[in-house]
Amino acid sequence: MDVCEYISIRRAYNIVRHERPSSVRLTFEETAVLALLDSSENPLPTSAIANWQHALRPTMTHRAKHLFSLGFIDRSAGVDDRRNVVCSITAAGRSELDMLCSGIRQVLARGKKLTRIEEGRIKRYLLAMGQHYIQAADLILVGLYVNSRDGVPISLLVGALGLLQPTVSMSVQELEDRGFVTRDVPGSKAVKARLTDRGSMAAEELVTLIESMVVKRRPRGSVS
Numbered sequence: 559m560d561v562c563e564y565i566s567i568r569r570a571y572n573i574v575r576h577e578r579p580s581s582v583r584l585t586f587e588e589t590a591v592l593a594l595l596d597s598s599e600n601p602l603p604t605s606a607i608a609n610w611q612h613a614l615r616p617t618m619t620h621r622a623k624h625l626f627s628l629g630f631i632d633r634s635a636g637v638d639d640r641r642n643v644v645c646s647i648t649a650a651g652r653s654e655l656d657m658l659c660s661g662i663r664q665v666l667a668r669g670k671k672l673t674r675i676e677e678g679r680i681k682r683y684l685l686a687m688g689q690h691y692i693q694a695a696d697l698i699l700v701g702l703y704v705n706s707r708d709g710v711p712i713s714l715l716v717g718a719l720g721l722l723q724p725t726v727s728m729s730v731q732e733l734e735d736r737g738f739v740t741r742d743v744p745g746s747k748a749v750k751a752r753l754t755d756r757g758s759m760a761a762e763e764l765v766t767l768i769e770s771m772v773v774k775r776r777p778r779g780s781v782s
Contacts (some may be wrong), residue, residue, distance in 0.1 A: 572720030590688020
């Protein structure tokens with residue numbers, strides 16, 4: 559996957575997500591779970607979903623509980639092992655997923671990347687991207703890496719990544735504390751963040767991970 563395509567999808571998702579009521583707002587990883595269940599012919603055990611997302615079982619249990627509480631998935635005891643809960647998407651969950659993909663498509667239509675993408679392909683992007691957890695701070699590292707080696711104003715990071723200003727500010731502070739980012743001195747007209755050597759190495763690892771993600775082709779006979 560091209561890293562700029564990855565950023566475009568994540569940016570569009572972030573914008574659409576923040577337009578949703580907080581009571582039904584999903585993380586990117588939760589939306590990816592919906593995409594996985596939507597693509598599966600059979601219910602999936604939480605253990606299998608956790609393995610797919612490279613997530614710990616407690617993390618996946620929390621995500622499943624949240625999706626269930628919203629009515630987006632059903633949960634039931636497994637046939638072979640009743641201790642292993644299996645999950646399936648509900649009509650409400652499928653409707654929410656379709657709405658999010660439609661919103662992503664509309665945002666992308668106003669950009670420079672993936673402007674003619676279909677909603678079915680957006681779901682396949684979610685499947686490829688949802689297997690690895692890339693948090694806001696990681697996304698900022700990648701954004702700095704691909705946008706400018708001379709630094710990027712904080713305000714531009716907000717627009718480029720679709721993140722809220724407080725999220726960007728806190729993440730940049732975290733990255734600065736870890737030695738991955740430096741910032742211009744306070745009082746500058748437009749405070750810029752730039753990668754340190756350590757930050758560049760971390761960003762390169764993330765870019766390599768993103769480029770290893772594969773968006774599967776549409777199955778033959780599919781109409782989406």
